[in-house]
Amino acid sequence: MALFARIPRAPLEYSRTLWMRLWVGAVMLFLYAPLIVLVIFSFNDSKRNVVWRGFTTKYYEKALGNDQLVEALLNSLTIAALATIVSLALGAVAAVMLWRFRFPLKGAVDGTVSLPIIVPEICLGVAFLMFFAAVGWPTDLVWPFNLGAITIAHVTFCFPFVTMVVRSRLASFNREQEEAAKDLGASEWQVFRDVLIPHIKPALVAGALLSFTLSLDDFVITYFTSGPDTITFPVKVYSMVRFSVTPEVNAASTLLIILTVALTFVALKAQGVKAIAETH
Amino acid sequence: MAEQDWKANRRAFAAVSLPTLFWIVLFFLVPMAIVWLYSFGENRGLTEIEISGTLSNYKRATEWLYLTIFGKSFAVAALVTLICLILGFPVAMAITFASEKWRPWLLLGIMLPFWTNLLIRTYALMMLLGTQGFANKGLGALWEGTSWIKTLVGLQPLPTWEPVQLLFNNFAVVFGLVYVHLPFMVLPLYAALDRLDRSLIEASLDLGAGHFRTIMRIVIPLAAPGIIAGVMITLIPALGAYLTPDLMGGTDSQMIANVIERQFKKANDWPFGAALSFLLIYAMFALIAIQSMRRKVPEAH
Numbered sequence: 001m002a003l004f005a006r007i008p009r010a011p012l013e014y015s016r017t018l019w020m021r022l023w024v025g026a027v028m029l030f031l032y033a034p035l036i037v038l039v040i041f042s043f044n045d046s047k048r049n050v051v052w053r054g055f056t057t058k059y060y061e062k063a064l065g066n067d068q069l070v071e072a073l074l075n076s077l078t079i080a081a082l083a084t085i086v087s088l089a090l091g092a093v094a095a096v097m098l099w100r101f102r103f104p105l106k107g108a109v110d111g112t113v114s115l116p117i118i119v120p121e122i123c124l125g126v127a128f129l130m131f132f133a134a135v136g137w138p139t140d141l142v143w144p145f146n147l148g149a150i151t152i153a154h155v156t157f158c159f160p161f162v163t164m165v166v167r168s169r170l171a172s173f174n175r176e177q178e179e180a181a182k183d184l185g186a187s188e189w190q191v192f193r194d195v196l197i198p199h200i201k202p203a204l205v206a207g208a209l210l211s212f213t214l215s216l217d218d219f220v221i222t223y224f225t226s227g228p229d230t231i232t233f234p235v236k237v238y239s240m241v242r243f244s245v246t247p248e249v250n251a252a253s254t255l256l257i258i259l260t261v262a263l264t265f266v267a268l269k270a271q272g273v274k275a276i277a278e279t280h
Numbered sequence: 281m282a283e284q285d286w287k288a289n290r291r292a293f294a295a296v297s298l299p300t301l302f303w304i305v306l307f308f309l310v311p312m313a314i315v316w317l318y319s320f321g322e323n324r325g326l327t328e329i330e331i332s333g334t335l336s337n338y339k340r341a342t343e344w345l346y347l348t349i350f351g352k353s354f355a356v357a358a359l360v361t362l363i364c365l366i367l368g369f370p371v372a373m374a375i376t377f378a379s380e381k382w383r384p385w386l387l388l389g390i391m392l393p394f395w396t397n398l399l400i401r402t403y404a405l406m407m408l409l410g411t412q413g414f415a416n417k418g419l420g421a422l423w424e425g426t427s428w429i430k431t432l433v434g435l436q437p438l439p440t441w442e443p444v445q446l447l448f449n450n451f452a453v454v455f456g457l458v459y460v461h462l463p464f465m466v467l468p469l470y471a472a473l474d475r476l477d478r479s480l481i482e483a484s485l486d487l488g489a490g491h492f493r494t495i496m497r498i499v500i501p502l503a504a505p506g507i508i509a510g511v512m513i514t515l516i517p518a519l520g521a522y523l524t525p526d527l528m529g530g531t532d533s534q535m536i537a538n539v540i541e542r543q544f545k546k547a548n549d550w551p552f553g554a555a556l557s558f559l560l561i562y563a564m565f566a567l568i569a570i571q572s573m574r575r576k577v578p579e580a581h
Contacts (some may be wrong), residue, residue: 120520131311
């Protein structure tokens, strides 16, 4: 009788119609099926990916025992951490500049700051390749300084996103708070640190998360700026996929997917689902 | 909101503007300027490039071969955007009108793939679409099933199943690009639909319009800015896509980004690659200009 007991559908409850649910279900299946298959088959005891031959974790051991792969992963995480820190500082400062001040050529500056988002990745990658070649950027530095070129490239395409997020948060800032702080004797720096920063903190968290994932995710720009000693995780996986598909790649990919999911849940804990959704 | 004039507080302005300007000039404008200059250069020997002001790189880029690749990239990106729009619009509608409890989780469901590494997602798709992959197995099972039903009703069975080539062709490129870019489309669509005034939809339904007519005549026109934003956010990265055509495409499915990459890695013709890069950037600017022109039209009334 449950069929009759159910609450009738209100006209706007489109998501309760059957075909809508089927459609959303199909799209979700389309988005997740490849990833789920990848994760499941990373535990498959077979060189060939498709036939299930029993559970094993030996490809995880192999992946973690692969020094080049581990080094690439460490490089990627280091670059992502460095790029996030610099992007946050730079992005926040740029957002404050564009939000607070009126200055000559503001429109042009505003456009230029968001330009790295629009310029295709391949063009940015090419530009950095030529730039570092033209300035004769040293390639034989010790770790982690050899990651400098890649980190600089990553900051350039990450910080405009931070600026965007922080700026939309600044729009809701009540200027009177700043004036009150100043009336009470706070200096410019104190206002920034104690009033403005707490207000934009959610945007900073979101911006940090965005920068970290963007940097970790990037293949194309890194491909053009990395040298033989500065392989990142996506570049390493790319060469593995290009030359041979092995279950090791599945295992390594699964580890990165788990990292992404974990990061997402950290963000959820910090901000709640809704706030995360709104930053996009 | 009142903005402060920069002269009123020079020190604070310097503190926020100098780092930004320093970075954007040194690590963005200068590299782009170098590409632009090199696009007017020519190779002299193996590593030397002379910036001679020649237009030969651009002339070469307008040869038929490269024009067709540009055209094809546009066609693929447009097709991908269209498919994403058709797939994504109902999803965005469903998220908008979902209950408070479900909405964040549905959004998260769309965003999690968006945050997952692009290369891993492409690789996962390749695994699924390979000749030994599940897509082929599923199609094979379907084929066998049809064959069995045909024998059941007394018809000739179908010939034995041959695995289809789902990878390394144009189909795979479009499929892969749709897979990768779908979240890009859904999120702006949702943002636009969420802002919609629901009483307008209710009014339309109350006044006797059907659901389909309401969607076509009320929802879509009101959500138009969001739809255009979604189209741009999908179209631009799809046009410059490198990874998907490189890994999933065949010899005939290279897009403009692959041609650019080849000039820098294998062909070692940096000036020509630089010219192609700038043509791609100009194409993006043209797209954005068309979009902002469209946005201004309703304001004129």
